[in-house]
Amino acid sequence: MTYVVTDACVKCKYTDCVDVCPVDCFREGPNFLVIDPDECIDCTLCVAECPVEAIYAEDDVPADMQDYIELNAEMSKIWHAIVEKKDPLPDHETWSTVSGKIGHIER
Numbered sequence: 001m002t003y004v005v006t007d008a009c010v011k012c013k014y015t016d017c018v019d020v021c022p023v024d025c026f027r028e029g030p031n032f033l034v035i036d037p038d039e040c041i042d043c044t045l046c047v048a049e050c051p052v053e054a055i056y057a058e059d060d061v062p063a064d065m066q067d068y069i070e071l072n073a074e075m076s077k078i079w080h081a082i083v084e085k086k087d088p089l090p091d092h093e094t095w096s097t098v099s100g101k102i103g104h105i106e107r
Contacts, residue, residue, distance in 0.1 A: 003042065010104050
């Protein structure tokens, strides 16, 4: 099993999770993070660090967010690793409570 970044991260991109990842499995896109399923060691450290609860175990991803499993796998092959915490996106507070953001992901 691996962990998956989901909807709440889109247009927020908090990176608290990156700081605690022991294997650098996070990849960074313009307005979203993903987890490389081939690198993730299922340590669970990132889950508690996400301020918007965007990270789920693959088996626990809500039914309406199942597309994020494939999206994480796909984009982790394209986007570059992020290994240090950065500031969230400028309008993160506006977007942190919005749901259904998959269409807003910039590739």
